Amino acid sequence: MIKIEKGQKVLVKLKVNGKLYEEYTESRKLLSDFIREDLGLTGTHVGCEHGVCGACTVLVNGRAVRSCLMLAIQADGTEVNTIEGLASEEGWHPLQEEFSKCHALQCGFCTPGILMSAVEFLETNRNPTEEEIKEMLSGHICRCTGYHGIVKAIRQAADRIKNTVNKVN
Ligand code: FES
Ligand code: FES
Structure with a gap:
């Protein structure tokens, strides 16, 4: 050693x-x-x-x-x-775009951590239920949003990512 x-x-x-x-x-x-x-x-x-x-x-x-x-x-x-590193030359990651559309952040303090967890989560679960999203979010504390917009944003990002993958394949 x-x-x-x-x-x-x-x-x-x-x-x-x-x-x-x-x-x-x-x-x-x-x-x-x-x-x-x-x-x-x-x-x-x-x-x-x-x-x-x-x-x-x-x-x-x-x-x-x-x-x-x-x-x-x-x-x-x-x-x-x-x-x-989440956005690319093509623009924001679908999660970032959906967070913006769904008003899934207020002060933004919790947001980078939630987004990085959500990236891994959607890699392993392309079609998560609302309950599964909530379970994943149980490891994150947001003092502002009440989580509703966050759950919606992750659900919508999952659909967009799934559709993109289906188009490529
Ligand atoms: S700062 Fe690491 S879990 Fe809170
Ligand atoms: S947006 Fe403020 S802590 Fe989550």
Whole structure:
């Protein structure tokens, strides 16, 4: 086992939104702080820092994780996706568009985390029921919206993604 001295910085190499980063950072730095402070990607929000609110959710190797519960050095060698990488050259992701149309956000604090969880969710469930969407959202706290618009937006985005996939196939 490698011994890391207190205060010693450790090299972390990872891809974030397709771009390779090689950064020295404190061994005890949380992935959420690393993303925000070291990489300057402040779209990932930090609320509770205890894995409860879901605001800090990002994708690590395609899986939704709470970046406040993971050390940056544990993400070494992984591919991370954050909210900054969700839109493409063609425009917003269907989830982003439907959130806008359905008024699924107010202050927006919870939104990046919910969107990243929803991306993973719709990868594994192309045709979710309202109950399944609510179950997925149970890991996210929104103080503003009452969730109705969020559920509707995810349901509508699921239909759009499904139709796009069907057209391609
Ligand atoms: S800040 Fe990570 S779950 Fe709340
Ligand atoms: S939109 Fe404000 S916390 Fe969700």
